[in-house]
Amino acid sequence: MRSLLPSVTVAVTIALFGSTQGAIASKFFEAGGLRGIPQIPDSAGFSENNYQLDDLEDLCSNADPLTALDACSEAIQRQNCHQQEVLDPQLFPKCAILFDNLGALLEQTGRYDDALTALDYAAELQPRDANIWYNLGIVYVRLQRYEQALEAFDKASVLDPNDTQAQKQADLLRQLLGPGLH
16 A cells, blocks of 8 residues: 555656665664654654554554654664664564655655665565555656666566556656657
């Protein structure tokens, strides 16, 4: 389900990920990550409250964007999702979902480069997750990297043949890019 991303004309491309993405994600959080986003009024911050991890994960995917960004950030940090070298491989799927949600939220707030970092890392953790590749396609479109967007949508379509939206985005990109690219 793509509840976090608005419908866009075209989507974004495949991320070529490598072992550096975990380090980039870790540096993103060490450097302050989402702390530049203003706190929600009357909110003391998730790390200072007694939010359970399940509550944070729910807020990450269901709250307004600013609250969700803070919730995703806190959930990621509590589980050390941003430190792949110490991350329990059994947490890869859960962490990938958190980074996928984070990437979608960053895209919604116009932080496309940060969204790409989050989604690349999610794809590294769960390379067979069609939704991550679809979201990567959206971000690549926002960055006007249309060939990469096409690759990401195609990958999403292969991973989930029932995902008609990914195929529609890929077809639209092919039309826009012309006959030289298929």
